[in-house]
Structure formats: C-alpha cells, structure tokens
Amino acid sequence: MTKLGLGVLGVGRMGQRHAENIQSLVPGARLIAVADVDLDGARRLANALEIEHHHASIEALVERKDIDAVVIASPSRFHLSAVQAAAAAGKHIFCEKPLALTLEGVDQAILAAYEAKVLLQVGFMRRYDPAYAEAHKRIEAGEIGAPIIFRSIGRDREPPPLSFYESGSGTLFLDSSIHEFDLARWLMKDEVVDVHAFGGTLACPELSQFGELDAGTVNLRFSRGAIGNVESFRQSRYGYDIYTEVVGSKATLRIGYLQQTGFTILSGEGVTHDVVDHFLVRFAQAYLNELRDFVQSVLSDSPPKVTGDDARRALAIALAADRSCRDSCTVQVASQARTEPVRPVS
Numbered sequence: 001m002t003k004l005g006l007g008v009l010g011v012g013r014m015g016q017r018h019a020e021n022i023q024s025l026v027p028g029a030r031l032i033a034v035a036d037v038d039l040d041g042a043r044r045l046a047n048a049l050e051i052e053h054h055h056a057s058i059e060a061l062v063e064r065k066d067i068d069a070v071v072i073a074s075p076s077r078f079h080l081s082a083v084q085a086a087a088a089a090g091k092h093i094f095c096e097k098p099l100a101l102t103l104e105g106v107d108q109a110i111l112a113a114y115e116a117k118v119l120l121q122v123g124f125m126r127r128y129d130p131a132y133a134e135a136h137k138r139i140e141a142g143e144i145g146a147p148i149i150f151r152s153i154g155r156d157r158e159p160p161p162l163s164f165y166e167s168g169s170g171t172l173f174l175d176s177s178i179h180e181f182d183l184a185r186w187l188m189k190d191e192v193v194d195v196h197a198f199g200g201t202l203a204c205p206e207l208s209q210f211g212e213l214d215a216g217t218v219n220l221r222f223s224r225g226a227i228g229n230v231e232s233f234r235q236s237r238y239g240y241d242i243y244t245e246v247v248g249s250k251a252t253l254r255i256g257y258l259q260q261t262g263f264t265i266l267s268g269e270g271v272t273h274d275v276v277d278h279f280l281v282r283f284a285q286a287y288l289n290e291l292r293d294f295v296q297s298v299l300s301d302s303p304p305k306v307t308g309d310d311a312r313r314a315l316a317i318a319l320a321a322d323r324s325c326r327d328s329c330t331v332q333v334a335s336q337a338r339t340e341p342v343r344p345v346s
C-alpha cells in the first residue's frame, strides 16, 4: 500500500507530538518533512526523528510533491493562512483547534478546502479519547436517557509559556474552553444557544499584559432547554484535571480521572497518589487516534469525523463567551453554520 506523505507545520509542543506520532505510530503514513519559522527548531526535530527535510514555511512544505497532507500546529492566528496555502496546493489538511480566530476566518478555511476538494479535519482530540468515546457511545445508545445537564472542567497545572501568548494562540475561551464547548455539543447531541460567562486574571498576573484570562466559567443553555457549565483554569498547581459529567433523565455519566496510575500510598500521613500533569500525557492516546483516523479517512476517501462545521460551531460558542464576559451579559450564540463538503471529491 502506498503511504500517505505527511508534513507537519509548527514544531512546538503540539506539532512535535504529532510529528513523533506520525513518524512511528500511524499506519499508512510517512513523515516527509517538518516546517517552522524557527528553522533551527525544525532542523532539530527533523534530526531527532531522522527525516531528511525541514523547511521554514508552509509554502515550502506544500510545494513538495511527496507530501499529500499537512498537519497544522502553528499558532492559532496563522491557521487560516496555512489552511489556504495547503488547500491551494491540493493537500489534505489536519488543523489544530481553533481552525481560525473568527467565524469569517473559519468560513474561508472551509471554503478553501471545499474548492480544492481536500479533506479538512480539526483537532478536537477529546472525541478520540477512549473514555470520552465510550461516553458518547453510551449516550447514543440511550443509556442515560435525555441529556439534561452538562458540566465540564479543564484545569492546567500551569499556564502555557508566555511565548504561547506572544504568538497569539488565542484567549482562554478560544484556546482552552473550546474543547469543552465541542464536547458539550457532541455529548449533549444539541446546540448551545445562549451563554453567560465570567472570567478574570486571578492567579497569573503575568497574563494581564496580554489581556488574557486565567480563569473562566461559562453557563450554557441548549436549544432543547438543557443546561450546562464549563470551567477553565490555567493554574491548578496540583495537576492536569479534566472532568466531565453528563446528567441524563435515566442515568449520569462521569468522565475523568486525576490519577495517572493505579498506584496509591495509604499511610498515617494520609492517602497519596500520582497525578496526570499535562495534556500530552492525559490525551496521548487521543492524539494518536485522531491522526490515525485522519490518515485512514484520506486513504479511504471517507468523510472526517471532526469537521470544519464542528470547528465553526465550537468557535461560535467561544466567541459568545468572550463577549459575554467582556460585556457582562447573556449572549446568543451565532446560530447559522455553513454547510461544507465532508468528502473529498476525487
């Protein structure tokens, strides 16, 4: 079988993990090249992964004939231009969230992929986490009855480095809570219509210079009347804590564990155990699964499971939360979603 040639754009925290996964753990794919405006960083990763090619731009990456698809993990404000360049070159696209920072930007990204007849998948990897996938399956099977309340928290042990904010990877709601907003839609099988958000820079004063929040809470109302709440926090100090609950009319589901291994010490001092400390640990399997699925979808000419439309709807919730927090009011979520082609036309 011919392997799909992949290139990775952006070799920071996320791009490096994607490149490592593609290099050795994604059947059907071959890592051809990595690219980053930091050419030395790209060279270092290429050397570490023993691949021949590294580049300084998306343009150089997509010029390559041996690349069929790109994984975009550059800072969020560069996603749209990278998607457009990749689509113009006829490359299939896996893009990290958020697909763009505005709804117009997302529409342009979707349109670019549509016109180029390439597949576009977005990095809402939690859908590929075994626990979340199982929860979704059970909800689909009707085990909890009608979903009534959605509750989800996402706490980082510590905030991303300041360089992450300098490069413009988006605000708390667009960068972090957006994962929960995607889960809210996916697990509740409904759309969010209203949000009311509060937030502050309460624990990490160094984020004030970027006008960034480190804590946010967002109340949600769904179109069929269900309700929800999302909390995001950048500095728990104790670990990476991801927890989601879906309360249904018949049963309740809980997804989340703080403990990384089953190892626990019980002593006179109390009970201690290890904790998951980072998203790259908690979601290691999910990051791998999403890329495997992307490659399989391209190879089998199948629609992606996480689409540009999903990216648009989650972003619409995040933007509404941003506005609600700024203006201290309940905000309606922009309702109309563009339709998009889900299958590349060969």
Ligand SMILES: NC(=O)c1ccc[n+]([C@@H]2O[C@H](COP(=O)([O-])OP(=O)(O)OC[C@H]3O[C@@H](n4cnc5c(N)ncnc54)[C@H](O)[C@@H]3O)[C@@H](O)[C@H]2O)c1
Pocket: 009, 010, 011, 012, 013, 014, 015, 035, 036, 037, 038, 041, 057, 058, 073, 074, 075, 076, 078, 096, 097, 098, 123, 124, 125, 160, 163, 164, 167, 169, 175, 279
């Ligand atoms: N799905 C997830 O769980 C998850 C987790 C973390 C980050 N992300 C997303 O991944 C993206 C990258 O985040 P990160 O944490 O890896 O950031 P990072 O700051 O660690 O890395 C970004 C990299 O992109 C490079 N870069 C800057 N401008 C560029 C450009 N114009 N073209 C190409 N490369 C460029 C930088 O030199 C750096 O190496 C963001 O969009 C972020 O939202 C997703």
